[in-house]
Amino acid sequence: MLGRLNHVAIAVRDIAAASNLYRGTLGAQVSEPEALEEHGVTVVFITLPNTKIELLEPLGADSPIAKFLERNPDGGIHHVCYEVDDILAARDRLVNSGARVLGSSEPKTGAHGKPVLFLHPKDFNGTLIELEQA
Amino acid sequence: MLGRLNHVAIAVRDIAAASNLYRGTLGAQVSEPEALEEHGVTVVFITLPNTKIELLEPLGADSPIAKFLERNPDGGIHHVCYEVDDILAARDRLVNSGARVLGSSEPKTGAHGKPVLFLHPKDFNGTLIELEQA
Numbered sequence: 519m520l521g522r523l524n525h526v527a528i529a530v531r532d533i534a535a536a537s538n539l540y541r542g543t544l545g546a547q548v549s550e551p552e553a554l555e556e557h558g559v560t561v562v563f564i565t566l567p568n569t570k571i572e573l574l575e576p577l578g579a580d581s582p583i584a585k586f587l588e589r590n591p592d593g594g595i596h597h598v599c600y601e602v603d604d605i606l607a608a609r610d611r612l613v614n615s616g617a618r619v620l621g622s623s624e625p626k627t628g629a630h631g632k633p634v635l636f637l638h639p640k641d642f643n644g645t646l647i648e649l650e651q652a
Numbered sequence: 653m654l655g656r657l658n659h660v661a662i663a664v665r666d667i668a669a670a671s672n673l674y675r676g677t678l679g680a681q682v683s684e685p686e687a688l689e690e691h692g693v694t695v696v697f698i699t700l701p702n703t704k705i706e707l708l709e710p711l712g713a714d715s716p717i718a719k720f721l722e723r724n725p726d727g728g729i730h731h732v733c734y735e736v737d738d739i740l741a742a743r744d745r746l747v748n749s750g751a752r753v754l755g756s757s758e759p760k761t762g763a764h765g766k767p768v769l770f771l772h773p774k775d776f777n778g779t780l781i782e783l784e785q786a
Contacts, residue, residue: 519679522702526660526732530777539776543749544734545653566734568656568702573777592778595729598660600678600700615677642673643664643707644726 519608521601524630524650525570529583529596533575536593537562540573551575557629558582572629597636598645601652605633608649617641625651653742655735658764658784659704663717663730667709670727671696674707685709691763692716706763731770732779735786739767742783751775759785 530536533551541548549563558581564571574596576584586596602608605625612619618638628634628650637647664670667685675682683697692715698705708730710718720730736742739759746753752772762768762784771781 520674520698520700523657523660523700523705526657526729528777528779536777540654543746543751545745564654566654566657571657571732590778592774594773594778595660595732598705598729611679612677617677639728640726643662643670644724644728645662 519602519611521603521652523569524599524601524648524652525572526598527572527574527596527648528593529574529576529586529590530593531575531587531591533560533562533573536573536575540564540571546571553577554629559629561629596646597648599634599648599650602649603652605635605649605651609635612637653736653745655737655786657703658733658735658782658786659706660732661706661708661730661782662727663708663710663720663724664727665709665721665725667694667696667707670707670709674698674705680705687711688763693763695763730780731782733768733782733784736783737786739769739783739785743769746771 537548540546547565551560551562553560558578559574560577562573618641620636625633625635633651635649639646671682674680681699685694685696687694692712693708694711696707752775754770759767759769767785769783773780
């Protein structure tokens with residue numbers, strides 16, 4: 519079921535400083551920041567040869583990463599995103615196995631304009647997993 | 653400087669249970685556990701089309717992931733590993749920019765038999781970064 523690792527998401531307090539760090543110190547290819555108001559984050563994409571890293575900075579009052587940054591003031595790895603061919607089939611397989619899908623269990627449109635679901639970290643070794651229909 | 657994402661490492665309490673979860677519920681290709689006594693972990697490799705996930709369970713009294721699991725009892729994403737062409741050149745670039753390398757700053761032989769370094773999470777948005785010479 520699991521396909522490619524689409525991205526690793528890292529929550530940061532200051533996306534300009536983090537971009538400079540990845541571009542300058544680490545010598546990576548880093549995009550300009552993009553404000554995704556409907557997702558409550560500003561995002562920067564770091565393109566690696568085989569996948570990408572997404573830096574996320576909270577945007578607005580109800581950002582989904584605000585609590586994570588309260589618990590992790592320096593920032594940290596927030597989630598991993600795996601691609602699946604069929605997100606509804608993936609959801610049904612997961613729910614049938616007893617795993618919890620966050621929210622309503624209906625896929626939402628993710629930051630890349632594709633259907634996504636998030637899985638409960640308690641059911642996956644403390645790891646927040648996003649599934650994205652490729 | 654940064655090359656491929658070599659792997660994402662996830663610390664787990666019970667590698668047999670975590671392997672079953674990834675193999676069964678998530679439908680991934682999961683290796684048999686391998687005890688790496690000199691690294692203080694038992695490791696399982698999950699092969700994705702473009703990279704791999706490594707599940708790590710503490711092994712022995714001085715496991716480098718023991719404290720992480722004390723702080724994160726459910727487990728969690730422990731580090732990301734980026735490939736570099738020349739680990740000594742990477743280290744010198746990092747040190748010259750003021751970033752801290754963990755330990756003696758001399759590369760050690762990592763779990764894949766290649767030279768590795770770890771960078772201080774405080775200098776990289778709370779993210780533990782491993783660099784591996786590809």
